[in-house]
Amino acid sequence: MAERNRAETEAAVARAxxxxxxxxxxxxxxxxxxxxxxxxxxxxxxxxxxxITGRDAVLESWRAILREPPPxxxxxxxxxxxxxxxxxxxxxxxxxxxxxxxxxATNVFVLxxxxxxxxxxxxxxxxxxIPKPSPPSTLN
Amino acid sequence: MAERNRAETEAAVARAxxxxxxxxxxxxxxxxxxxxxxxxxxxxxxxxxxxITGRDAVLESWRAILREPPPxxxxxxxxxxxxxxxxxxxxxxxxxxxxxxxxxATNVFVLxxxxxxxxxxxxxxxxxxIPKPSPPSTLN
Numbered sequence: 001m002a003e004r005n006r007a008e009t010e011a012a013v014a015r016a017x018x019x020x021x022x023x024x025x026x027x028x029x030x031x032x033x034x035x036x037x038x039x040x041x042x043x044x045x046x047x048x049x050x051x052i053t054g055r056d057a058v059l060e061s062w063r064a065i066l067r068e069p070p071p072x073x074x075x076x077x078x079x080x081x082x083x084x085x086x087x088x089x090x091x092x093x094x095x096x097x098x099x100x101x102x103x104x105a106t107n108v109f110v111l112x113x114x115x116x117x118x119x120x121x122x123x124x125x126x127x128x129x130i131p132k133p134s135p136p137s138t139l140n
Numbered sequence: 141m142a143e144r145n146r147a148e149t150e151a152a153v154a155r156a157x158x159x160x161x162x163x164x165x166x167x168x169x170x171x172x173x174x175x176x177x178x179x180x181x182x183x184x185x186x187x188x189x190x191x192i193t194g195r196d197a198v199l200e201s202w203r204a205i206l207r208e209p210p211p212x213x214x215x216x217x218x219x220x221x222x223x224x225x226x227x228x229x230x231x232x233x234x235x236x237x238x239x240x241x242x243x244x245a246t247n248v249f250v251l252x253x254x255x256x257x258x259x260x261x262x263x264x265x266x267x268x269x270i271p272k273p274s275p276p277s278t279l280n
Contacts, residue, residue, distance in 0.1 A: 040222070040224055041222040041223070042222070043220060043222060043229065043231055045231065045244045045246070045264070047264070047267075048264075048265060048266055048267030048268075049244075049266070049267065050233075050244070050266070050270065051218075051220065051231045051244060053220060078191075080183060080191065080193060082180070082181040082182070082183060082259060082260065083181070084180055084226070084227040084248075084250050084259060085225060085226055085227065085250075086224070086225055087224040087225065087226075087227040089183065089248055089259065089260045091183055091185065091191045091260075091262075093190075104185045104189075104190070104191060104262065104264070106185070106246050106248075106260065106262040108224075108229050108246075108248065110224050110225075119222060119224060119229065120222065120229045120231075120246065122231075122244065122246040122262055122264065123264070124185070124187070124188075124244070124262065124263070124264015124265060125188060125264060125265055126188055126189070126190070127187075127188030127189065128188075130190065
């Protein structure tokens with residue numbers, strides 16, 4: 001894959017990852033449902049919980065979670081995209097608002113048609129919370 | 141993918157996943173190094189820890205871990221394979237010996253040549269340990 005194509009593809013995957021945390025923050029079930037794959041098999045492991053499999057069961061778990069959206073915006077810090085052809089693994093740290101991130105997440109996406117859709121989400125507790133990255137200085 | 145091909149491919153991925161826990165159990169750095177992808181980007185999140193990226197750093201973390209192999213065989217219970225073309229996501233629960241599983245794991249593999257090789261491992265603590273599945277009855 002040419003470098004430019006790779007960068008564009010990674011950016012598209014990162015946008016899908018951002019959309020996931022946006023849907024979470026907004027408590028939007030419709031946006032969350034739109035994000036998960038239609039054809040590919042899906043699975044989800046919420047923090048500390050057993051693995052849920054199948055689109056219906058995974059979305060049902062999100063319906064319950066999204067009834068009470070998080071009190072502050074969900075962050076995904078230090079996003080890293082591993083491209084694997086028409087699949088991609090994203091790792092990031094999850095936190096709320098300005099608090100240190102307390103979860104490590106693995107999010108897997110596949111290309112369905114022209115859209116990167118989620119097939120797997122696994123968030124697990126970090127032993128030590130990771131502070132929110134400082135915004136880049138605007139003062140040089 | 142025809143059903144038979146799918147079953148064979150899922151079995152090949154499951155064997156790679158088993159080989160990972162075998163290498164872990166045996167404290168075999170060479171077997172572990174052989175298992176991780178050469179060409180595809182790799183990442184690893186050990187339980188509670190930040191994400192490690194790149195083959196060298198990931199294998200260095202395993203070298204340290206494998207110096208003290210687990211006191212009892214590592215189990216991977218309730219293995220589930222999600223096939224995504226030339227990539228596959230495996231979920232399972234990790235435990236030692238006969239003790240209940242205390243970690244949920246996401247393991248991602250890609251097909252490199254004829255071998256399924258690991259590109260991602262993420263193990264996170266379970267809030268409630270999951271008992272070892274009973275062996276199927278040998279009566280009947």
